[in-house]
Amino acid sequence: MVRWAAPGALALLLVALQPQGLVGGTAYVACFLALVLAAWRAALRPSARTRLPWVCLAAAQTAWFAGDVVYDLIELGGSSPSLSPADALWLAGYPLLLVTAVVIVRYRAPAQARAGILDGLILTTAAAMVLWLVVVAPVITGIDLADVLTVLYPLGDVALLAGTLFLTLTPGRRGTPTLLLLGGTGLTLASDTAVSVLADAPESVLSRFDCLFLLANAAVVGAARHPSRDTDLLGPVVARDERLHPARVVFLGAALLAGPTVLAARGSLALEQRVVLAVGSTVTVALALARFTSAVHEQARAHAQLAHLAAHDGLTGLANRRALTDALEERLATGALVLYLDLDGFKAVNDRYGHAAGDAVLVEVAERLRSLVRPDDVVARLGGDEFVVVCPGSADGEELAERVRSALGEPVAYLSHALVVGASTGVAVTRPGDDVDGLLRRADAEMYAAKRAPVPAPPSLAC
Secondary structure: OHHHHHHHHHHHHHHHHOOOOHHHHHHHHHHHHHHHHHHHHHHOOOOHHHOHHHHHHHHHHHHHHHHHHHHHHHHHOOOOOOOOHHHHHHHHHHHHHHHHHHHHHHHHOOOOOHHHHHHHHHHHHHHHHHHHHHHHHHHOOOOOHHHHHHHHHHHHHHHHHHHHHHHHHOOOOOOHHHHHHHHHHHHHHHHHHHHHHOOOOOHHHHHHHHHHHHHHHHHHHHHHHOOOHHHHHHOOOOOOOOOOOHHHHHHHHHHHOHHHHHHHHHOOOOHHHHHHHHHHHHHHHHHHHHHHHHHHHHHHHHHHHHHHHHHEOOOOOOEOHHHHHHHHHHHOOOOEEEEEEEEEOHHHHHHHHOHHHHHHHHHHHHHHHHHHOOOOOEEEEEEOOEEEEEEEOOOOHHHHHHHHHHHHOOOEEEOOEEEOOEEEEEEEEOOOOOOHHHHHHHHHHHHHHHHHOOOOOOOOOEO
């Protein structure tokens, strides 16, 4: 890609200096044709899973190049129709680039793009409404071919704006390929806008923008040709929440004010323009409400997740010490049985097989404890290899302890190993005047008494 930089820069310079001359025109066609061929070469890389967006991008470049060729041939024939096949080819490139952007977003953030898509639709709808009221509507005089083009080309720019906003506002990496693609589509939008504003300028002025269009297309094709394009543009990204950044709130607020601002600036509007204003404003508000509702739901989900994390052990998902304390406080008055257990042989597992094996044992122990208790019982991990089971009301502590020891004595499968641990248990029942710390201390003391009592050799590691 680098080896073509110098010839490409020379071609752009010739187009900029002689946009209507033979040298500049030849350089334009040669450079654009090279970009089309490069785009197809990038699209047909041997990676079928990621081919679709690049095929659409190459097809867009082909349509625009073919439109230029058809237009030049029509001009050489001495004709200059208001609407020609060249317009159909030029217009076809815009939805193809929109499809490119949408497919990229689906690849990189299939489940995380809702917020960015909504933001993009809000801004696009507001921009389309303003574009129609300020640029399109004032120049439409009737239903003829010229008016059709006046409508279709701004719609193409709206599609390109939507694609650019989707890429910008959804999660994704911001490496060189992404920046090239965004820069190319942004420059195309800016050039189209400038040409629309200067529509009445002579051809000698408008042709000066040809070099900008070439540069924009070169950036887009450069993104497709970049070695890291699949990783940067199509690689999945880490999930992020949908909370509204203050900057986005400002932009969304500006979008909501677009309609009233146009109405205030223009004073009176024709009936057709008032209909466009009403529909555009309604759609913008509806999308904004959907966006804010999504943000509220995301905020509630984040609060629920934080509340869960605050009350649960991160490794096993069991209740943590704080949640255990709260549960015991509630059950002191009505009575409860506390089973305190400490794993035997756990340190040997960690020392021999590593902490990953130890974590696997802890997770399996947690699952087995869950399977042994009733729905209203509480299973907690205090830290390390210590666990507590709280059974409200009356329960047979010895029978529960035996079931726990039996279940935890079964081997734990880890890779190709069978890891064996045991459990020492202690049971305490609530008494009048008990507090949480005192109840746990009594259960802990019973557990350590059981651990120190003469018993058969501790469980060993079996491979």
